Every structure is written in structure tokens, then in C-alpha cells.
Amino acid sequence: MQIGANYGADGRCVFAVWAPGRKRVELKLHGSEEAFIPLRGEDRGYWRVALENILPGALYTYRLDGRVERPDPASHSQPQGVHGPSQIVDHGDFSWQDDDWRGIEPSRMILYEFHPGTFTPEGSLDAVIPRLDALREMGINTLEIMPVSQFPGDRNWGYDGVYPFAVQSSYGGPRSLKRLVNACHERGMAVILDVVYNHLGPEGNYLRDFGPYFTDKYKTPWGQAINLDDAYSDEVRNFFIQNVLFWLSAYHLDGLRLDAVHALVDMSARPFLQELAETVGEYSRRTGKTHVLIAESDLNDARLIAPREAGGHGLDAQWCDDFHHSLHTLLTGETTGYYADFGRVRHLVRSLRDGFVYSGDYSTFRKRRHGNSAGERRADQFVVFAQNHDQVGNRLLGERLSQLVDFESLKLSIAVVLLSPFIPLLFMGEEYGDPAPFLYFVDHSDPDLVKAVRDGREEEFASFHWKGTVPDPVDRDTFLRSKVRWELREQGRHKTLLEFTKRLITLRRTIPALSHLSKEHLRVQGREEEKAIVMERRENTTGSRTLCIFNFNPRDICFPIGAPAPEGAWKKLLDSSEERWGGGGSRLPEELVSGRPVELMRRSVTVYMGELQP
Structure with a gap:
């Protein structure tokens, strides 16, 4: 069942609301000569009426059992706030320019x-x-x-x-x-x-007037839980x-x-x-x-x-x-x-x-x-x-x-x-x-x-x-x-x-080892004493691989790059310690040599790029 006030291109608007415990539901169009229009009761507590020649922007509320007047729980617009009347919206009058858009994985x-x-x-x-x-x-x-x-x-x-x-x-x-x-x-x-x-928030929450949207079976930090498995759920x-x-x-x-x-x-x-x-x-x-x-x-x-x-x-x-x-x-x-x-x-x-x-x-x-x-x-x-x-x-x-x-x-x-x-x-x-x-x-x-x-x-x-x-x-x-x-x-x-x-995002988007999200092609090792982490990421199809070194230590440290073992040649791509990035100056080589310790500046990150060996 489609709920709310659904406006069609022909000027016809279908109003549907769920109110299972009510004996009578009426629609009030604000500013209309006819004060209240009855809705027809349907299966499972839904109420419905279709009206012709309704203009977008019209304001309306529902009257329940001739006593309680409330905005639509599925209102598409509340221009006068949470306590005011609901407003009819024509969703067909917007000129979308995204016909070719298919989304992003x-x-x-x-x-x-x-x-x-x-x-x-x-x-x-x-x-x-x-x-x-x-x-x-x-x-x-x-x-x-x-x-x-x-x-x-x-x-x-x-x-x-x-x-x-x-x-x-x-x-x-x-x-x-x-x-x-x-x-x-x-x-x-x-x-x-x-x-x-x-x-739902506490002020302007009128759902209980319409039906059992909440249940006492469970409690949440915000009070009663939403009724997802009880009667009427x-x-x-x-x-x-x-x-x-x-x-x-x-x-x-x-x-x-x-x-x-x-x-x-x-x-x-x-x-x-x-x-x-x-x-x-x-x-x-x-x-x-x-x-x-x-x-x-x-x-x-x-x-x-x-x-x-x-x-x-x-x-x-x-x-x-x-x-x-x-x-x-x-x-x-x-x-x-x-x-x-x-x-x-x-x-x-x-x-x-x-x-x-x-x-x-x-x-x-x-x-x-x-x-x-x-x-x-x-x-x-x-x-x-x-x-x-x-x-x-x-x-x-x-x-x-x-x-x-x-x-x-x-x-x-x-x-x-x-x-x-x-x-x-x-x-x-x-x-x-x-x-x-x-x-x-x-x-x-x-x-x-x-x-x-x-x-x-x-x-x-x-x-x-x-x-x-x-x-x-x-x-x-x-x-x-x-x-x-x-x-x-x-x-x-x-x-x-x-x-x-920007530089980090560019590296992530352009280097296959970084753009390929995989746990399988990942090796990470940390050293508690030095407070440093070495992470190697790979992408086997292109042979791309990167070595990221994170130093969380508040002091400069001498760090043995041992595992993951950086076999082969590694060229430095990024070093947060460099002056261009506001650092005090890097002490890392442009190319890593396997087995040699390196000097890491405090609270720094360095990225090296290598190629998988045949």
C-alpha cells in the first residue's frame, strides 16, 4: 500500500493513511469550502480517498473519529513546522538532468x-x-x-x-x-x-494517534521500540x-x-x-x-x-x-x-x-x-x-x-x-x-x-x-x-x-594497490614498543603494490622494516614529514633498501610504491 498524499500529473491526488483503531477518518483541505471529506476504510486498517483538481501546495490534515486533528504521518512537506498542516507536493514537476546516471559502487x-x-x-x-x-x-x-x-x-x-x-x-x-x-x-x-x-523525536510525534507504531515489548535509549515484530507490525x-x-x-x-x-x-x-x-x-x-x-x-x-x-x-x-x-x-x-x-x-x-x-x-x-x-x-x-x-x-x-x-x-x-x-x-x-x-x-x-x-x-x-x-x-x-x-x-x-x-585521495584513486579494496592482498604488522605500523597492499593483476608506514610515536624513532618484507625496489611517493607538507624535514631515503632500518619522524606517514616481482 502506497501511503501519503500522492499527486498525479492529471491533477488527481490519492490520500492514504493507516489508522487501524479508528472508526472514522476525514480529510480537511485547509481553505476549502468543504471542511471534512470522509476516507473509505480498506483492509488492514488503511483509509483512502482520491480527489480531482487538487493543486500542489494545498495544505491538509486528518481528523480522527471526529475529535483529533493531525498532520499526515507520511507528509511530504511541513512548511509550518511539526505541528502545522501537511502540504501536497507534485514530485513530477522537477526537471531532472540525470537520466544517464547509474550510481557509484x-x-x-x-x-x-x-x-x-x-x-x-x-x-x-x-x-x-x-x-x-x-x-x-x-x-x-x-x-x-x-x-x-x-x-x-x-x-x-x-x-x-x-x-x-x-x-x-x-x-x-x-x-x-x-x-x-x-x-x-x-x-x-x-x-x-x-x-x-x-x-522518532519526542516533539510533534503524533504516530500513536494513528496506530500501534510502537511496542512495549522492548525498550530503547529513546523509549518504546518501533513495532517491527508485534501485532500490526x-x-x-x-x-x-x-x-x-x-x-x-x-x-x-x-x-x-x-x-x-x-x-x-x-x-x-x-x-x-x-x-x-x-x-x-x-x-x-x-x-x-x-x-x-x-x-x-x-x-x-x-x-x-x-x-x-x-x-x-x-x-x-x-x-x-x-x-x-x-x-x-x-x-x-x-x-x-x-x-x-x-x-x-x-x-x-x-x-x-x-x-x-x-x-x-x-x-x-x-x-x-x-x-x-x-x-x-x-x-x-x-x-x-x-x-x-x-x-x-x-x-x-x-x-x-x-x-x-x-x-x-x-x-x-x-x-x-x-x-x-x-x-x-x-x-x-x-x-x-x-x-x-x-x-x-x-x-x-x-x-x-x-x-x-x-x-x-x-x-x-x-x-x-x-x-x-x-x-x-x-x-x-x-x-x-x-x-x-x-x-x-x-x-x-x-x-x-x-x-x-588531495594528494592522498589522488594516490588512492590512481594506484591500483590502493584503489583495490581487499583484505586478501593485505599484510599489516605493528610494533607496540615503537608505536608504528607497516602495511603492504597489493593488486596482483597490474603488479601494483604499496608500503605504508605509520608512526604514532610522539618521538622520532629508528624502525626496522622487516615484515611485511619489502622485497624489490620501493620508490617514495609521499612523506608527511617533508617541508612541503608542513613537516620538519624527512630523513627517509627516496628508495628503500631491504633489511635496513629507517628513521621515522614523529607522528608521520610515508608511502612507498613498488612492483610485484616475477
Whole structure:
């Protein structure tokens, strides 16, 4: 059943809503002479009516049992906010210019995550378009947009959305998102949208008035769980599956990032995530275009991305927090909170080899075993990062790495991500070391809810023992402080870091050993005492191979390059210690000699290129 207000080219609009416990559902067209129009009840609690001569832009609400008047749960637009009426959208009147676009395979993606409200001074989706050429020139080929579903007020991270089908009005609404996606496709760039199916925000959430969208069987950090396996769950699942297809079809999106899927509690024989993957797979086959589903999960459960024939859910990829935690602790030395499980060179070595660090191992932080093996999962099924909205924004003061480590460490952090055998993700501004914090901000109108948010942030940081006062999430200045300073890209060391990032991306895209994502053609060894890692990557078809040397030691060290053994001739391609990259000067030879120790500068990365011997 297709839900929402679906407008046709003939001026006919079909309204469909699910309200199984209601005896009467009526449509109110605002400004119309006929106040309320009855909908016809159909199977499984759906209500439906088709009207002629309806104009796009018309506002409407539903009246339930003659008493409660509510916006459409599947509203495509909420121009007056979460409490206002829904708006009819004609999705056929946009002139798409991407008929030849077929998408980008995950193995080729270089992701760039951004928040629409803080990425530009204007805080709109349209304002992103003038920056696309600079991102493309840098080597970015896939944008990942933080959630755009309508949320309360004008500013929010996006995870308090309550209308999953409606594009946030303060971001520019439906046409603004379409213009951005169209502009990306014209430049050969894909677009992935972050969506939230594990909960809806607390303000403006009227789903309970329509039906049992939630269940008391399970609890999540946000309260009741979404009803995915209880009575009436078929229709709840349909609501979210229709939402996925809506984003892919009406907005031409190339994929979705599924937020916190560990909170999608589902004990059914055919899990919701499997059904979702099957639906998107069929849609991709039908359209001949690549569409990807990327999960976020803290379970370290490889079944999410395992194929269905192997007992998995069949999602395309997932975020790898273990990689971040391993890298972050080596760079910062932090050991509180969940960082207590990390901090050794061997952790990052294991993540570079397998993806997960914890694959059934005992977790000190959790005080239990955690995860299962990801050894059989492909390298292009993991998204890795040194920073993202969660890991920056969920710090007490929202500090980026640029405020936690020195310049040499910043270069090292980006290099480990971009030289890894996984799908790399950069967080907005990371490429030039933006100093602005990324703080948590909301714009709720309910005083009790505001207090709950403030108290919740205080409690969340308790295990990390960070010092300082939590910035007020409701204060508009908290939001304004989080805007990136794009102009810094052309200044001083920011420009140097940007050029360094560009160089890394160029190497990744042009050298087969780096562009070929494979665990099988990879050798990694770390030395705990020296705090250094040597990684060899190969591509056998072309004979390409690279040797990447990462020094996490805060001091210069003499390092024996022994294993992986660098047989043959190796020519230096990149050295972060060189003066051109803002370093103090390199002491490494232009060509490596097998068996000889080398002198590594502190917090440095070096890349050598060789050829496979016959």
C-alpha cells in the first residue's frame, strides 16, 4: 500500500493513511469550502480517498473519529513546522538532468559527511551546491547528508525528526534537496542520506494517534521500540519500507545510511533489515542503478552485511566504530568511556586486517564479550573514519581532532583513513582541520523537554570524566559556533592540510594497490614498543603494490622494516614529514633498501610504491 498524499500529473491526488483503531477518518483541505471529506476504510486498517483538481501546495490534515486533528504521518512537506498542516507536493514537476546516471559502487566511494545547517552560513541545501566543485576537485565522489526529515524548530542534528517523508523546511524543503542531488549527479557525485528508523523525536510525534507504531515489548535509549515484530507490525514495516523507496525514487538518492540499527529490535523469522535489503536490491535491479544501504551499529555483528544465503541480512556496508576508536586512542591517549577497550597498536592492526577489533573478545567497558568475526566480510563493506558527527558531537565540548592533537597527528589521522583498505569517510571541514566545534543543538519549544535534554547530556558524559560545562543545546549560539569556517581552506596550515588530503585521495584513486579494496592482498604488522605500523597492499593483476608506514610515536624513532618484507625496489611517493607538507624535514631515503632500518619522524606517514616481482 502506497501511503501519503500522492499527486498525479492529471491533477488527481490519492490520500492514504493507516489508522487501524479508528472508526472514522476525514480529510480537511485547509481553505476549502468543504471542511471534512470522509476516507473509505480498506483492509488492514488503511483509509483512502482520491480527489480531482487538487493543486500542489494545498495544505491538509486528518481528523480522527471526529475529535483529533493531525498532520499526515507520511507528509511530504511541513512548511509550518511539526505541528502545522501537511502540504501536497507534485514530485513530477522537477526537471531532472540525470537520466544517464547509474550510481557509484561502494568500493569506489570516498564519502563526505556534512550537516546541512552548519556546513554553510545560510544553512540550506541549496547553499551546498556552490561548494560541490571544490569537493569534487578534492576527490570526493559521494556526499553523506545528515538527516533532513522535518524536526521541531529551525536547528537540530536531525535525529529528532518526526516526519520521515518530509524534507526540513528550514533547509529549503523538497525542491532544495532535489536541486542538490541533481547538481551532484551532473558532477558525477553520488548522494547518501542518513535516515532514522529506530525512533522518532519526542516533539510533534503524533504516530500513536494513528496506530500501534510502537511496542512495549522492548525498550530503547529513546523509549518504546518501533513495532517491527508485534501485532500490526506488517503495516509499520510497510511505512518505513515505503519511506526508503520514496527517497530513492522521488529524490533520486543513491543510498541510505541507517542510523543505530541495533535499536531496531526484531525477533521475526524474516527480519526487517533483511526485508529492506531485499526490497532495495529488487529496486536496483529494476532501475539498473546502484543503490546502497549502509548500517550504523554498535553490535559488531557481521550478520548485518553477510549475504542472505549465509544467514545474513544482506546490507551493503556498515560503519566501523572499532577502527575509529583504535585510531583515536593512539592519537589522543584517551582511555575513558568506551575508549577503555582500545589504545594499543595491536588494536588498529587488527582493525586494518579484519574490520572489527572485538570479534567475541572480552570488553572491559561492557564487562562482557562483544561482537563476532568479520574476517569473511569484504573490505568494501566497512566505512571507516577518524571523525564523524557522533564521535565529535558526542564529546562534552564538541572538539574536533584539530583541537585535540597537533598538526602532524592530523595528517597521520587522515592518511590512515584514506590509505586503509576500506571505504573512507571525511567529516565536513576535516580535510583542512577546521577548528570549529560540532556541538549538540536543538530547538524544542516544550520547557520540560528542554530540561530533559539538558539533563540527559550531563548524564551521557559521566563515564568519560571530561572537564568543563556542557554547552546549552538550546542556546542558538551553540548552533552558530558549530558552523564550519570554509574560508580557512585557503589559509596557512589549513591549506597545507587540504593539499595533503588531495594528494592522498589522488594516490588512492590512481594506484591500483590502493584503489583495490581487499583484505586478501593485505599484510599489516605493528610494533607496540615503537608505536608504528607497516602495511603492504597489493593488486596482483597490474603488479601494483604499496608500503605504508605509520608512526604514532610522539618521538622520532629508528624502525626496522622487516615484515611485511619489502622485497624489490620501493620508490617514495609521499612523506608527511617533508617541508612541503608542513613537516620538519624527512630523513627517509627516496628508495628503500631491504633489511635496513629507517628513521621515522614523529607522528608521520610515508608511502612507498613498488612492483610485484616475477
